[in-house]
Amino acid sequence: MFLMKDITRDGNPVLRRYADDVQFPLSKEDQQLATDMMEYLEVSQDPELCEKYGLRAGVGLAAPQVGVSKQMAAVLVPPAEEDDTEPEFKDVIINPVIISESVQYGALSEGEGCLSVDEDVPGYVPRHDRITLRYQDVAGETHTIRLKHYPAIVCQHEIDHLHGMLFYDHINKEHPFEAPEDTILFG
Numbered sequence: 763m764f765l766m767k768d769i770t771r772d773g774n775p776v777l778r779r780y781a782d783d784v785q786f787p788l789s790k791e792d793q794q795l796a797t798d799m800m801e802y803l804e805v806s807q808d809p810e811l812c813e814k815y816g817l818r819a820g821v822g823l824a825a826p827q828v829g830v831s832k833q834m835a836a837v838l839v840p841p842a843e844e845d846d847t848e849p850e851f852k853d854v855i856i857n858p859v860i861i862s863e864s865v866q867y868g869a870l871s872e873g874e875g876c877l878s879v880d881e882d883v884p885g886y887v888p889r890h891d892r893i894t895l896r897y898q899d900v901a902g903e904t905h906t907i908r909l910k911h912y913p914a915i916v917c918q919h920e921i922d923h924l925h926g927m928l929f930y931d932h933i934n935k936e937h938p939f940e941a942p943e944d945t946i947l948f949g
């Protein structure tokens with residue numbers, strides 16, 4: 763199981779590298795990596811286990827964050843409403859490509875955080891509010907899905923990791939809480 767000691771931190775060159783494509787069928791190693799990354803998210807979202815293992819909670823985790831420069835990220839966006847049982851989006855996205863994106867931006871009103879960035883970096887992170895995402899799952903099946911709002915934001919945060927980008931790269935340095943016109947602020 764991954765612990766905070768396994769998470770690469772800003773300054774480690776692996777976080778600034780464009781990750782390599784993943785080959786199919788997945789090697790045993792890549793299968794285990796996918797499982798372990800999703801497990802981290804599940805454990806981190808359980809308040810008791812999160813505390814027990816001293817984790818920082820996350821809704822996504824990209825392979826470069828555990829030192830593996832491969833195009834793979836786990837995403838686990840909890841249910842939108844408390845009484846919902848199903849996560850809003852849950853999958854390990856492999857070789858993801860955003861094939862279309864809205865002109866309109868969306869941003870979380872409370873900004874973003876990252877396991878690989880220890881300090882808080884306040885400010886809006888403008889992202890596309892809606893995207894069409896193409897990716898392969900661990901079975902090698904290709905999915906083409908449309909996402910909007912929070913799941914779209916999270917997937918863009920993870921895909922950034924696979925391209926050597928970190929969330930604060932998008933924050934306006936002079937005016938961190940300014941966002942492009944018509945940006946939807948939510949959360």
Ligand SMILES: O=CN(O)CCNC(=O)c1cccc(Cl)c1Cl
Nearest residue numbers: 820821822874875876877916919
């Ligand atoms: O790359 C993944 N992480 O660094 C895990 C920790 N950060 C989050 O869960 C997180 C928090 C706020 C907004 C977004 Cl979009 C994300 Cl992704």
Ligand code: NI
Nearest residue numbers: 875876877878
């Ligand atoms: Ni991150």
